[in-house]
Amino acid sequence: MTAQTTAESRTEFDAKAAESGQQATDRYFENHRVDVAVSKERVNVLAAEVINGVADTIRRHKVTYDEFQAVKGWLIQVGLDGEWPLFMDVWVEHAVEEVATENRKGNKGAIEGPYYVVNAPELATPATLPMRDNEPGTPLLFQGTITSVDGAPLPGARVEIWHADSLGYYSQYSPGLPKWNLRGTVVADESGRFQINTIEPAPYQIPTDGACGKLIAVAGWHAWRPAHLHLKVSAPGQQLLTAQLYFIGDAHLTDDIASAVKPELVLTPTAVAGGHGEEVTYDFVLDPLDA
Template sequence: MSAPTAPKPTAAGSGRSATERFARKERAGATVDQARVDTLATAALTALHQVIREHGVTYAEYDALKAWLIRVGEDGEWPLFLDVWVEHVVEEVANTDRQGTKGSIEGPYYIPGAPEFRTEATLPMRDDEKGTPFVFQGTVTDLDGSPVEDATVELWHADDDGYYSQFAPGIPEWNLRGTILTGPDGRFAFSTMKPAPYQIPTDGSCGALVAAAGWHPWRPAHLHLKVSAPGRAPITTQLYFEGGEWVENDVAQAVKPELILRPTPAASGTGEEVTYDFALDPAQ
């Protein structure tokens, strides 16, 4: 009798996993400021009313919107919708006053507690991990350029097929995820595999919106990072690759010029490498 076939990862499956994980997050201590809710809800509704008036929305279009909004909830895709089309503006506003490294969206695939290393690490990966070997290295500093010791640099990214560990079947738990603590010189170096572009899920309501509007569902290849240190403001960001597909028209609109990497052939002669430094603002 043959062994059962392992399920294949899919974009839709990854999206469902991300939604389910978000739904399980604890939100203890959350408070609601009534005046703030009034301000934001009124402004959002006023903006929507203006769209209806300006574009002459018909009852048929209004009914289609109602049906789609109901489907978003039934599909469990509100986190996906917000992460793709709204979060980049929230991030922009949240980091308006930041002087150091630019931030970007976190996205739905972050998992705390990745394996920890000091100064250098090869990310956990399969023996036959596909892709181009890639070294990502740099230094964590203050705004004045002084190195920061014991800064925490968390790195996670998709594999060569565009899937994340813990969000797709058949991938080891901590595959392509790791954390480095910097030494006295503030340096870190990750050895990994270069990630690939991937599609957001398209079999649900968000995919229906993409198709109806004639948009594309692709995110460019990118690295996710969180960098933090005592007494400094943490930064969450994504880094992209110059000349990569979809960099110029990322569906999530999260690419910034300051976040573009320009890899070169690795000194080892195998794969590519790049150096990118992080400057942390003081904690507020």
Template sequence: MTTEATAAASGNAATDRFRESGKLAHVEASQERVSSLAGKLIKAANDIVLEDRVTYDEFNALKAWLIKVGEDGEWPLFLDVFLEHSVEEVATSHREGSKGTIEGPYYVPDAPEHRSPARIPMRPDEKGIPLRFEGQVSSVNGTPLTDARVELWHADEDGFYSQFAPDIPEWNLRGAFLVDDEGRYQIDTMRPAPYQIPTDGACGQLIAAAGWHAWRPAHLHVKVSAPGHELLTAQLYFPGDEHNDDDIAGAVKPELLLDIEETEDGTQRTNYDFVLDPVR
């Protein structure tokens, strides 16, 4: 039986993954750009203090909370949940192909590679409804991309991700899939469930204090790539989920909703085609 994951454990795992990802590379930004962005951020914070007459007690509570975010390793979670959706919108606003959305804090590179059609790695007794996830990858001009690669990862039926919760096999529900000679992929997996982001740490304190909820709708994570094309990072959602309209991460887009077909044997299947933009 899987032991409950703690916010500190999953948060620190997310922090370690970020450090290993290479995304800490130095950003070449002009002094003027740094001054503008940092200045606007600091001004916005000071405007809140002045407009809402923040007290010293509230100020010190904020300092204590910021320290706890770091101690719990939850900066990746906080930033990915509350800010990344806007950064993603800016970064992909030029695209003509499929819509993307946030990566989130639980991506792990170098997942085992398989040739489609294939079954994602899972436990023999993996809980949930079997789901066949299939479709085609093409370029914006309609040409099938026969050298495309579809990475898929998602939470299990209990809302836990492998490598971020104890007692789950390393690559459970994670895989990279090579398309066939028509650019098609077919992956057998299990339908994930909605889950709450960790609430026993600093982010949970903020959510509770604000009276918000911590739920994310059920979703599949994907990264779709092909030579000469821009990488697409997306999450795909299930129709009818009660949290599609109030996702704590604000990442749901209408174009990312799946069309689910119920089969006679009680399993489900869905077809979703990806369209990639050429590198400019």
């Protein structure tokens, strides 16, 4: 069997932490600026407090040299596995998101996470996300209206949506899945309304065979995230809203490893009348850029 054939025969079950971690690292540098201008005074305050906080923890808990070397080796391995995006997004981003959006009057947001990909296919509403023939899972109609805080509809607003499949795997981060599986950018109509046909995602564990998984194991934590839809909602003159929407009854709503669940973000789908699957309506209210 050739190497090419072997690669083509891989499925999402063959996903490895180091592989998806490196993909997340590469995508980070593709999608985000890392040369943002920050004053020396700001760097001095933030870096000093973080470093002093670590030192205070060491003193308070009498950290030994063996423990120090173990942490040092683990931090090095996080980098070698390409898992810094995963680490930062799972354990740190929720606090940054809370600070960044605390003054918004519109919808609550949530973390972006490490699996966002730019330039997903653009689709007019009503839309069906790209998916495999006979995509496994429960069909879901996700619909709503996008308005400004004054109640005016936002025609042509864009809803970027991506999520795991019914087994908990993301396209472009797990082998064997079509490139844009369950990813799309849906353009709302003249009334700001959108309709998206997709499949309900599954809860999933963050990768556990890399450095982040080792931390979870030795700390006695679990690695689960509740099922969720990822969204970026935008319109001219409005602030970009990044959100995750969860599903009522999920076992991990109260102990999400990423600490990203908010009550306002929990959906309650209902059965489609006379059909197969579920539907849910969720409206978005965007804050103006000058707020």
